[in-house]
Amino acid sequence: MSKSAQSGGQPRVPLSRERVLRGALEFADAHGLASLTMRGLGEALGVEGMALYKHVANKDDLLEGIVDLVLGEIELPSPGKEWKSELRRGALSTFEVLLRHPWACQLLVTGGGGSGPARWRQMDSILGTLRKGGFSVELTHHGFHVLDVYIQGVALGTVSFPLQKEEMAEVAETFLREFPAADHPYLVEHISYHIDTGVLGEGDFEFGLDLLLDSLERLRDSAATGT
Amino acid sequence: MSKSAQSGGQPRVPLSRERVLRGALEFADAHGLASLTMRGLGEALGVEGMALYKHVANKDDLLEGIVDLVLGEIELPSPGKEWKSELRRGALSTFEVLLRHPWACQLLVTGGGGSGPARWRQMDSILGTLRKGGFSVELTHHGFHVLDVYIQGVALGTVSFPLQKEEMAEVAETFLREFPAADHPYLVEHISYHIDTGVLGEGDFEFGLDLLLDSLERLRDSAATGT
DNA sequence: GGAGGTCGGTATACGACGTAAACCTTAGAG
DNA sequence: CTCTAAGGTTTACGTCGTATACCGACCTCC
DSSP states (O other): OOSSSOSSSSOOOOOOHHHHHHHHHHHHHHHOGGGOOHHHHHHHTTSOGGGGGGTOSSHHHHHHHHHHHHHTTSOOOOBTBOHHHHHHHHHHHHHHHHHHSHHHHHHHHHTTTOOSHHHHHHHHHHHHHHHHTTOOHHHHHHHHHHHHHHHHHHHHHHHTSOOOHHHHHHHHHHHHHTSOGGGOHHHHHHHHHHHHHOSSOHHHHHHHHHHHHHHHHHHHHHHHTTO | OOSSSOSSSSOOOOOOHHHHHHHHHHHHHHHOGGGOOHHHHHHHTTSOGGGGGGTSSSHHHHHHHHHHHHHHTSOOOOBTBOHHHHHHHHHHHHHHHHHHSHHHHHHHHHTTTOOSHHHHHHHHHHHHHHHHTTOOHHHHHHHHHHHHHHHHHHHHHHHTSOOOHHHHHHHHHHHHHTSOGGGOHHHHHHHHHHHHHOSSOHHHHHHHHHHHHHHHHHHHHHHHTTO
């Protein structure tokens, strides 16, 4: 027998930062961020809550850790290839990943914006894609922030309005019924539109995304011709 | 004496939802959201913490209340006037208000997005400004969401990166020093740019805002000419 | 002008949370 | 066989939101 497994029962796998973070991520996916508690996570890992502190500095550390894990799932654009489709792909991937782990949005946004290695890699690849796509340093700067903010914003908005298509219509209808509709004619129109077309979704996300990408392209070109 | 003031000392002003919410807002401004606690707020209002529950259903109710107060500070665009400058004004006002109450951003985003009357009024006025500006229902829908998300996104980003200009440069420099810079060339360039130009600010906000407004205008016009 | 009801505030208490500190257990090294 | 230290447990503290019971002052109505 090798040195790690021995005598009686199970193979003695003694936890680790890795396993704690992975467990926390799954726990959050399963039960939501609010239910992610040190004692609860401990139990899920078959251990007393305090044991986690042997692998994690404190709860904030743990949260930062799982945010970075999530960010690591994002598909990155490759600097050098066709910039627009690369950024588009990366943006859609970000959107998907954040919707897959709704709680991560919230953390990303309230916890300083995610400052782990996965975030750095993502930033670098987006910036690089713009630069290699012919954008000046300044335009790259602006473009990056606009895209970044937009993506996080939509993900956040979508996530904090967690309704399925039918629920949505139902809720909207009861809302319209007991509402000072006369004072909010345009809001009523807007809600009605939502009743017909459903919730915010990928389509709405892509609308703004393409708007931004096209605008950035136009700016790049007009800067190049010296306008 | 009138009926409200009497005998011994002070004039008997018995709290109210209004005063509780206003007090909570000031408390959050002064000490941050994390320090806003029922007992703490009670003390600030010269009252035991439990007294607040006579005016507020629970803490969530209180938080929703103060978010709506903040939203009420926002200057609204007027449907009918020149749409672009109106929306621009409203967006800048939103930005300012959210920076004035940084904690509100966070609440706005985690607490279902603010669903009180102030939010409704704001939504209605933005939607109305677009419609009266000649946008179709569909384009209004998209334009609204894009603008809305962008504004909240930038405010959130700015707020969660709470550095002054000099701090910023300093932090960035130490960051660059102990950083695997070789693996993140574009990120390094980006940070250097930030060192020179300072933090995210109103300028960066306006860049994306104008980008969006111009793009929307273009879409409106091309839809009008049937392209 | 008392009696009673209600409104606004207090006192006390409970369970959950993050986490500090001390302790125990085991397994490998000398 | 002992020493050590890493990994896990126990116990405890302070803080949070809040349920519940209580209490005093006012208003109303007979």
